[in-house]
Amino acid sequence: MRIVVATCAVDYTGRLTAHLPRAPRVLMVKADGSVLVHSDGGSYKPLNWMSPPATLKVCEPDEAQRAAGATQVWTVSATKSDDTLVVTLFEVEQDTSHELGVDPGLVKDGVEAHLQKLLAEQVTLLGEGHTLVRREYPTAIGPVDLMVRTPADLQVEHDGERHVAVEIKRRATIDAVEQLTRYLELLNRDPLLAPVRGVLAAQTIAPQARTLAADRGIDCLVLDYDAMRGVDDPTSRLF
Amino acid sequence: MRIVVATCAVDYTGRLTAHLPRAPRVLMVKADGSVLVHSDGGSYKPLNWMSPPATLKVCEPDEAQRAAGATQVWTVSATKSDDTLVVTLFEVEQDTSHELGVDPGLVKDGVEAHLQKLLAEQVTLLGEGHTLVRREYPTAIGPVDLMVRTPADLQVEHDGERHVAVEIKRRATIDAVEQLTRYLELLNRDPLLAPVRGVLAAQTIAPQARTLAADRGIDCLVLDYDAMRGVDDPTSRLF
DNA sequence: CAGTAAAGGTCGACG
DNA sequence: CGTCGACGTTTACTG
Numbered sequence: 001m002r003i004v005v006a007t008c009a010v011d012y013t014g015r016l017t018a019h020l021p022r023a024p025r026v027l028m029v030k031a032d033g034s035v036l037v038h039s040d041g042g043s044y045k046p047l048n049w050m051s052p053p054a055t056l057k058v059c060e061p062d063e064a065q066r067a068a069g070a071t072q073v074w075t076v077s078a079t080k081s082d083d084t085l086v087v088t089l090f091e092v093e094q095d096t097s098h099e100l101g102v103d104p105g106l107v108k109d110g111v112e113a114h115l116q117k118l119l120a121e122q123v124t125l126l127g128e129g130h131t132l133v134r135r136e137y138p139t140a141i142g143p144v145d146l147m148v149r150t151p152a153d154l155q156v157e158h159d160g161e162r163h164v165a166v167e168i169k170r171r172a173t174i175d176a177v178e179q180l181t182r183y184l185e186l187l188n189r190d191p192l193l194a195p196v197r198g199v200l201a202a203q204t205i206a207p208q209a210r211t212l213a214a215d216r217g218i219d220c221l222v223l224d225y226d227a228m229r230g231v232d233d234p235t236s237r238l239f
Numbered sequence: 240m241r242i243v244v245a246t247c248a249v250d251y252t253g254r255l256t257a258h259l260p261r262a263p264r265v266l267m268v269k270a271d272g273s274v275l276v277h278s279d280g281g282s283y284k285p286l287n288w289m290s291p292p293a294t295l296k297v298c299e300p301d302e303a304q305r306a307a308g309a310t311q312v313w314t315v316s317a318t319k320s321d322d323t324l325v326v327t328l329f330e331v332e333q334d335t336s337h338e339l340g341v342d343p344g345l346v347k348d349g350v351e352a353h354l355q356k357l358l359a360e361q362v363t364l365l366g367e368g369h370t371l372v373r374r375e376y377p378t379a380i381g382p383v384d385l386m387v388r389t390p391a392d393l394q395v396e397h398d399g400e401r402h403v404a405v406e407i408k409r410r411a412t413i414d415a416v417e418q419l420t421r422y423l424e425l426l427n428r429d430p431l432l433a434p435v436r437g438v439l440a441a442q443t444i445a446p447q448a449r450t451l452a453a454d455r456g457i458d459c460l461v462l463d464y465d466a467m468r469g470v471d472d473p474t475s476r477l478f
Numbered sequence: 479c480a481g482t483a484a485a486g487g488t489c490g491a492c493g
Numbered sequence: 494c495g496t497c498g499a500c501g502t503t504t505a506c507t508g
Contacts, residue, residue: 001244001265001277001279003242003244003265003333005240005242005335005337005339012501014501015500015501016352016353016501017353018501020342020343021343023339023340023342023343024337024338024339024340025339025342026240026242026267026337026339028265028277030277030279030280030281031279031280032280034282034283036277036283038240038267038269038275039339039342040240040269040270040339040340040341040342041269041270041271041291041341041342042269042291042342042488043273043288043290043291043488043489044273044275044283044284044285044288044290044488045283045284045487045488045489045502046283047342048501049282049283049501050501051282051283051501051503052280052281052282081501083501093337094242094335094337096244096333098244098263098265098332098333099263100244100262100263100264100265100278100279101262101263101279102279102280103259103262103264103278103279103280103286104259104260104262105259112483112484112485114255169484170484170485175483179483206496206497207496208497251486253486254485254486255486257486281503281504282503282504283503284487284503284504287486288486289486290486290488320486322486373492374491375491
């Protein structure tokens with residue numbers, strides 16, 4: 001990993017063209033040749049970058065560039081496409097290299113997977129007496145997030161419904177409704193399951209998704225992640 | 240901007256929980272308190288990060304952490320949420336700070352999209368007094384790049400024309416003329432818009448396209464990308 | 479390797 | 494300020 005702090009101008013050509021005027025910035029060159037151009041603000045996304053795999057070639061500035069004060073010109077080329085990033089360096093404040101080695105990697109606990117696990121444990125959020133059949137219930141077109149059994153005493157109320165198929169999202173959009181619709185069509189052909197009700201469960205549900213769901217007879221369930229996590233284990237989430 | 244190269248372990252708690260085991264990494268602390276944790280591979284996305292606005296608090300390591308070799312503990316807290324990033328530092332190889340100032344900002348966009356944006360801002364290139372109705376003006380068959388209003392005093396000159404529909408291309412071919420023709424046919428049925436003039440705007444216009452456009456009563460406008468970009472920000476182009 | 483869904487998405491436009 | 498949609502999306506997973 002090479003870290004350069006310098007005044008620079010950057011030009012990117014690829015899917016689009018982009019230009020960064022001359023200003024002080026931080027450049028990171030990773031072991032695979034990828035390059036990141038960061039400023040002192042914004043979020044984690046660099047102002048400009050080159051994705052790996054890529055190769056960096058350092059050139060001497062030409063006459064005009066040298067006249068403008070340029071000291072180095074980097075040409076970063078993508079290996080698989082013809083994307084190029086040209087970095088013209090002026091005053092270089094720092095230029096250091098470090099051997100980091102391969103990172104052991106991130107251990108993370110996802111959101112949708114976690115919501116699925118929590119709702120599987122708190123399946124009565126779908127209604128008193130409901131019981132989990134299984135998570136990732138397999139169908140020909142993919143697994144349904146949750147398959148749930150409707151208790152006998154509620155089957156009458158719910159027009160004979162015997163099962164509930166649940167699609168879980170962090171943020172539900174129309175796509176989620178379409179997805180669940182496809183599952184329901186398939187599941188309702190299964191005499192061992194039908195009739196199957198559909199429930200779209202999410203932390204937030206887009207208005208259009210809600211409308212489409214209503215139109216399709218699919219129920220919506222808004223999930224309170226923090227509350228569900230709290231029920232799960234109030235002490236487990238200090239760190 | 241503070242840049243630290245150090246062996247560290249990272250714990251994130253927020254929408255999800257994530258953990259990075261002890262390893263050498265690069266830490267960037269931006270002026271707004273945001274923090275990026277980078278390894279020597281992957282793409283531009285950090286292994287872990289904290290989005291601005293955030294505050295960084297440096298703590299002394301506790302007994303157990305010190306016993307493990309920790310020298311510093313950073314607690315980065317989001318201002319608006321309760322997300323926290325805890326960075327435990329061990330061997331510190333480098334720790335430098337740099338004053339970068341506010342970045343002049345990125346000039347970016349796909350060429351066609353950029354041309355659209357520029358022409359939207361410099362809509363008087365279509366004629367003095369013209370004003371933008373909107374970009375991506377929606378129609379049943381897709382959005383028109385620009386919808387522009389003809390000033391009242393020019394409507395007479397232009398045979399009562401009230402609006403201009405603009406199709407923008409980097410390089411205009413016959414296809415672009417056909418596309419614009421379809422839009423115009425539709426738009427001219429709208430009593431709130433009609434009569435609508437068509438303008439094909441591009442960096443280069445193929446001779447056949449120019450001929451067909453003339454035949455259809457569509458005007459051609461050659462765009463000077465660099466000049467338009469120069470008007471947009473005359474100081475931004477060193478190269 | 480390709481296709482698809484998720485992302486602590488991020489970012490910008492629009493109402 | 495929230496919502497919506499695109500992104501040089503990137504990333505993870507699955508067949």
